[in-house]
Amino acid sequence: MRRQWWHGLTAYQIYPRSFRDSNGDGYGDLQGITEKLPYLKELGIDLVWLSPIYKSPGIDNGYDIADYQAIDPLFGTMEDFDALMEKARELNLKIIMDLVVNHCSSEHEWFKKACADPGCEEASYFYFREGRNGHEPNNLRANFGGSIWDKVPGQDNLYYCHFFAKEQPDLNWFNPKLREKIYAMMNWWLDKGIAGFRVDAIMCIGKDPTFPDFEPDPLGDGRCGCGAMNERCNDVADRFLREMHERVLKPRNAFTVGEVFCLNKNNIERFIGEDGNFSAIFDFAARETLTAHCAYFAYEKLPVSKYREVTFRSQELTNDVGFLCPVIENHDEPRGVSTYLPPLWHNARGAKALGTVNLLLRGVPFIYEGQEIGMTNSRFDTIYEFKDLQSHDEYQKCLAHGLSEYEALRILNDEARDQCRTPMLWDDTLNAGFSTGIPWMRVHQDYPHLNVKAQMADPDSVWHHYKALIALRKNPEFKDTITYGRFKALPDPNGHTLAFLREGERNTLMVIANFGEGSVTFDTYDTARPLLTSGEVHLNAHSVTVAGGSSAVLLL
Numbered sequence: 001m002r003r004q005w006w007h008g009l010t011a012y013q014i015y016p017r018s019f020r021d022s023n024g025d026g027y028g029d030l031q032g033i034t035e036k037l038p039y040l041k042e043l044g045i046d047l048v049w050l051s052p053i054y055k056s057p058g059i060d061n062g063y064d065i066a067d068y069q070a071i072d073p074l075f076g077t078m079e080d081f082d083a084l085m086e087k088a089r090e091l092n093l094k095i096i097m098d099l100v101v102n103h104c105s106s107e108h109e110w111f112k113k114a115c116a117d118p119g120c121e122e123a124s125y126f127y128f129r130e131g132r133n134g135h136e137p138n139n140l141r142a143n144f145g146g147s148i149w150d151k152v153p154g155q156d157n158l159y160y161c162h163f164f165a166k167e168q169p170d171l172n173w174f175n176p177k178l179r180e181k182i183y184a185m186m187n188w189w190l191d192k193g194i195a196g197f198r199v200d201a202i203m204c205i206g207k208d209p210t211f212p213d214f215e216p217d218p219l220g221d222g223r224c225g226c227g228a229m230n231e232r233c234n235d236v237a238d239r240f241l242r243e244m245h246e247r248v249l250k251p252r253n254a255f256t257v258g259e260v261f262c263l264n265k266n267n268i269e270r271f272i273g274e275d276g277n278f279s280a281i282f283d284f285a286a287r288e289t290l291t292a293h294c295a296y297f298a299y300e301k302l303p304v305s306k307y308r309e310v311t312f313r314s315q316e317l318t319n320d321v322g323f324l325c326p327v328i329e330n331h332d333e334p335r336g337v338s339t340y341l342p343p344l345w346h347n348a349r350g351a352k353a354l355g356t357v358n359l360l361l362r363g364v365p366f367i368y369e370g371q372e373i374g375m376t377n378s379r380f381d382t383i384y385e386f387k388d389l390q391s392h393d394e395y396q397k398c399l400a401h402g403l404s405e406y407e408a409l410r411i412l413n414d415e416a417r418d419q420c421r422t423p424m425l426w427d428d429t430l431n432a433g434f435s436t437g438i439p440w441m442r443v444h445q446d447y448p449h450l451n452v453k454a455q456m457a458d459p460d461s462v463w464h465h466y467k468a469l470i471a472l473r474k475n476p477e478f479k480d481t482i483t484y485g486r487f488k489a490l491p492d493p494n495g496h497t498l499a500f501l502r503e504g505e506r507n508t509l510m511v512i513a514n515f516g517e518g519s520v521t522f523d524t525y526d527t528a529r530p531l532l533t534s535g536e537v538h539l540n541a542h543s544v545t546v547a548g549g550s551s552a553v554l555l556l
């Protein structure tokens, strides 16, 4: 495998509006991020992904972009961005931006011009279609509910397509002029010194421009989730991604991580093979077993054994092909500790053991802000505390399904994207040190004891465990094994354990994380040496015993 500069890195996702507010307006901003870059450096982070900071009306918190080359005033100015880049260079931190080009915002000037004159060039940057027999052009359902079609303002029978909110019109990738504009914009950011992109919802660009009807799915509204079209049109997306790769990314050796679902042995080479469309893609295997159901209320609790099965399958699929980005949570998910672990381990012990797995699987791990202190889901008390448009749509789905408001709230507390969007917990002062103003989003109730400052002062904290894990990833003796070593699954003795080997050229590591109640024992060589443990771990002559909620990394 050809070695690349990003292979051994540890990455971190910042959700700007919730990270650090420097001016007291209740929203996180660029100056706040710059102020905290040394903190990330201290943790050991190499690469930082910024969720969107572009000019946006904020309908989907910045994933609706009105100007791709301007900073939203909420986050600051272009000078603030340049200062952030300057600081990052000084600290040797790479910065990647969110590339949101399946759609833009209905406030983008392209869309405004298109609506004003559906015959103009900009109209061809979108999917404008005539209605059929007084109805929308087809029966696909948007990701945030309702039809993917809305009427072009002022038109009787002309619709535009949006796979997400109606304020997020989809861009027509079949149009070469549009693609050129996108590539020019990407180059403009790369020229500013960013190291690459996290590529948002990109498989949605795979469309069938005839927009046929699809078989209705079980939700019962006669519609079918729009993902069904993308699944059929992977080849279309591949064609455009290939071009983007050849034209922009490859010549600059930029890093990209794709938000790509449905990884399988047929598409993996094209995604992340030696000359694949992306440098890496997120591993969403565990997430996808939940989201395969068409509404939050249908999600089932994922047993640890299932988490293990799907995570290990991804590892085995990619061993010989390329790189995944292991994640346990991001801004579109609830907290990983709360989602994937049994209630007994929704605490610091569980967070450490899960972190051990996340950071030592093969790949470029992404830590989401707050994960490094073991943040769990918080307790939202009313529907009004949820900000995300998807939360409100899912709440309505629950009610329409016959659930009570109380039950709907309980489901949102488990599944909502807002769970990961609550402010970062810096210390035990007002608003957890996030803001001196009124935070845009409720602050996690545990902040008086669960915060960065307290954990940095406590050598036994989740934070210090993450720091030690990252240091281990960088340790010259093990770096090569952790980066390139083959993943090999070990058996699961109690139905709650993730155990695996990382087999490198110079050495082999054994990683065990036990999420059961009782302990598990694995045979080892008598030369085995513990490199890092959490919880209770006992090394015997030829075996290691790992108690519930504990983890061990051994050099065999």
Ligand code: GLC
Pocket (backbone or CB within 6 Å): 060, 063, 064, 100, 164, 200, 201, 259, 331, 332
């Ligand atoms: C991606 C983003 C998500 C956003 C969606 C539409 O899935 O991660 O936050 O809502 O795309 O842009």
